[in-house]
Amino acid sequence: MRRSGKKQRYHHGDLRAALLDTAVELIAERGIDAFSLAEASRRLGVAVSAPYRHFADREDLLAAVAVRACDVLIAAVTAEGAGATTPAEALAAAARGYVRFGVEHRALFDAVFGSTLDRPRHPELIHASAPLKEAFLGPALRLSDDDPDAAAALAVAVATTAHGHALMAQLGAFGTRGAVELAVARAGFATLALVAGRTALPPLPNGMHLDTPDAPRPR
Amino acid sequence: MRRSGKKQRYHHGDLRAALLDTAVELIAERGIDAFSLAEASRRLGVAVSAPYRHFADREDLLAAVAVRACDVLIAAVTAEGAGATTPAEALAAAARGYVRFGVEHRALFDAVFGSTLDRPRHPELIHASAPLKEAFLGPALRLSDDDPDAAAALAVAVATTAHGHALMAQLGAFGTRGAVELAVARAGFATLALVAGRTALPPLPNGMHLDTPDAPRPR
């Protein structure tokens, strides 16, 4: 019944969940920096002070959105690779899923990558994003005869290239009509090209392994 | 003499240029969305109304910053490839220059790619960014036996991969110490891998050619 009315009031309903949904809506419409608790409250028909019963502050809510977004991202990256037959195809599928997520769920993508969260303040975020690297590292390992250094180098290159395709697609660089599928397809092709030319990728220094950013440039 | 005092007043000086400089400073410190004319005015010791003699509004100033940033970006991309001996090396150098610009001049990078300018309203921006594609397309053409379709496919893949490396580096995914050089180097290697495996890149549809985004997702 919750979906019946447009201006549903959440008095005594599950305001916490409703705030998360509304946050995603607002981020999709105006970007993550323009998101405000005040506007979310207005849209839900509650007082601007109500969210503070469920979230310590604005950043706390955005961190919760980012955690949810991580789950969706990981599902997207792993789902697309379910039917892959070769490791190279699995890697390309992971890249395609990553890009598809970026363009089809831009708000969630921004929640993960586009906000200025103080990540040390939200350790659950680091935990939520951990499985992501496995989706790239697993196939890369199979492609590299279990050489972990070569696999890490390839996985980083592929994930980074997928990231670029998602961002470029968001910028509109792949046009407007059919841009989603085009960007997704190009990310897959680029991945296969990286695989084919992977001998040009020397090992990363110090066993770096696609870690979640721990210390982003402060802002 | 302009640099002598910290709280230099720009009364009757070149306020327009000073505003551009200060905008870059502020964007570097707090991000482009948090940039405000009011704070820039405060920092320069002028009234909040003063900037409106030089810029129609906030967006107009940000567009001017983006134009300047485009010039620096193009210089960075072409400069790094000056000494390249092979087309593959030239392409890798362009990618390295792109990433170096992204991490060393993050404010300028954000001015070009991270703002929500109404680009049709600022045609000079499209003009300023035009030479960028040549830096990638030129070497790609030489690598593709002057096949323009194959060259475009390669150029898009390389530029997009460079973009991904720049963004990932900004996120801190390449760590903190030595992150700049690491990201720059990885972008170069990834480019060489793409070149080596470029037969996996089918032609783009409809003669697409790395155009500047004309219709970014509205926000």
Next chain:
DNA sequence: GTCTATATCCCGATAGAC
């Protein structure tokens, strides 16, 4: 758990004096 009310702050943009 939500409301009312409020304190405090910041912003973009304009009018009119000098």
Next chain:
DNA sequence: GTCTATCGGGATATAGAC
């Protein structure tokens, strides 16, 4: 070309009633 003053708006967050 810059200033003073101001309008109109929106934000975060808290206090205290119910």
